[in-house]
Amino acid sequence: xxxxxxxxxxxxxxxxxxxxxxxxxxxxxxxxxxxxxxxxxxxxxxxxxxxxxxxxxxxxxxxxxxxxxxxxxxxxxxxxxxxxxxxxxxxxxxxxxxxxxxxxxxxxxxxxxxxxxxxxxxxxxxxxxxxxxxxxxxxxxxxxxxxxxxxxxxxxxxxxxxxxxxxxxxxxxxxxxxxxxxxxxxxxxxxxxxxxxxxxxxxxxxxxxxxxxxxxxxxxxxxxxxxxxxxxxxxxxxxxxxxxxxxxxxxxxxxxxxxxxxxxxxxxxxxxxxxxxxxxxxxxxxxxxxxxxxxxxxxx
Numbered sequence: 001x002x003x004x005x006x007x008x009x010x011x012x013x014x015x016x017x018x019x020x021x022x023x024x025x026x027x028x029x030x031x032x033x034x035x036x037x038x039x040x041x042x043x044x045x046x047x048x049x050x051x052x053x054x055x056x057x058x059x060x061x062x063x064x065x066x067x068x069x070x071x072x073x074x075x076x077x078x079x080x081x082x083x084x085x086x087x088x089x090x091x092x093x094x095x096x097x098x099x100x101x102x103x104x105x106x107x108x109x110x111x112x113x114x115x116x117x118x119x120x121x122x123x124x125x126x127x128x129x130x131x132x133x134x135x136x137x138x139x140x141x142x143x144x145x146x147x148x149x150x151x152x153x154x155x156x157x158x159x160x161x162x163x164x165x166x167x168x169x170x171x172x173x174x175x176x177x178x179x180x181x182x183x184x185x186x187x188x189x190x191x192x193x194x195x196x197x198x199x200x201x202x203x204x205x206x207x208x209x210x211x212x213x214x215x216x217x218x219x220x221x222x223x224x225x226x227x228x229x230x231x232x233x234x235x236x237x238x239x240x241x242x243x244x245x246x247x248x249x250x251x252x253x254x255x256x257x258x259x260x261x262x263x264x265x266x267x268x269x270x271x272x273x274x275x276x277x278x279x280x281x282x283x284x285x286x287x288x289x290x291x292x293x294x295x296x297x298x299x300x
Contacts, residue, residue, distance in 0.1 A: 089120040094144035094198030126200040136207050138178045143188035144198035145173045152190050159185040
């Protein structure tokens with residue numbers, strides 16, 4: 001072989017050797033990383049599991065805390081039994097209000113406490129009512145209502161015998177009526193969502209009838225005032241007498257004691273006079289009889 005061919009072959013061998021070494025190093029590096037990756041993966045997985053377990057524990061603790069609080073509230077509610085009673089309604093018909101009273105479980109150890117105020121209803125028919133105010137010329141009438149008045153609707157009607165009532169255009173709770181030559185009868189219906197909750201009627205007298213009714217009242221009123229005045233005067237007099245007796249109790253006691261002793265003396269004197277009179281009334285014929293009896297006994 002020529003020297004040039006030998007040099008070329010040696011260079012080729014060197015290059016092939018270097019390539020083989022480089023390939024072996026790359027293969028070893030990949031194996032090392034492959035061997036190290038499972039451990040890292042296990043560590044990362046363990047860290048992820050720990051984080052998930054911590055999050056789950058925190059969520060369980062948060063869920064258990066409201067559950068325990070709810071159980072404690074239920075237990076406290078079960079131990080304290082609240083008893084409720086309702087007060088009297090402010091009206092006997094129509095719409096009114098009443099108090100809701102708690103008789104057990106009040107704060108501060110109170111025996112009773114008001115929880116709230118609610119609406120109450122009585123019978124619909126309120127019968128015949130009285131005007132708010134009246135004069136010889138006009139009368140003011142009020143329909144059944146509670147605050148707020150705009151909650152209800154009001155229907156005023158003029159009642160006529162054996163005929164259909166006349167519905168008025170006024171839809172407010174207050175109606176002012178002028179007196180006429182003939183008496184009139186009015187009716188007001190209180191409606192709540194088209195439901196009748198109260199109905200009241202009024203009679204409007206004429207001017208002459210009103211004057212006659214007012215003139216017939218003073219006799220009764222005068223008698224009532226006289227009786228009440230006399231009763232008050234008698235009560236005041238009795239009270240003053242009792243006060244005088246209490247203040248001057250010693251003098252009153254001495255006076256009544258002296259009076260009692262005088263009555264006893266008079267009774268004793270009268271009894272003595274009675275005895276004297278009975279001794280004087282004895283007949284003298286009785287005395288010789290006693291002497292004869294004594295002599296006969298002596299002789300014996």
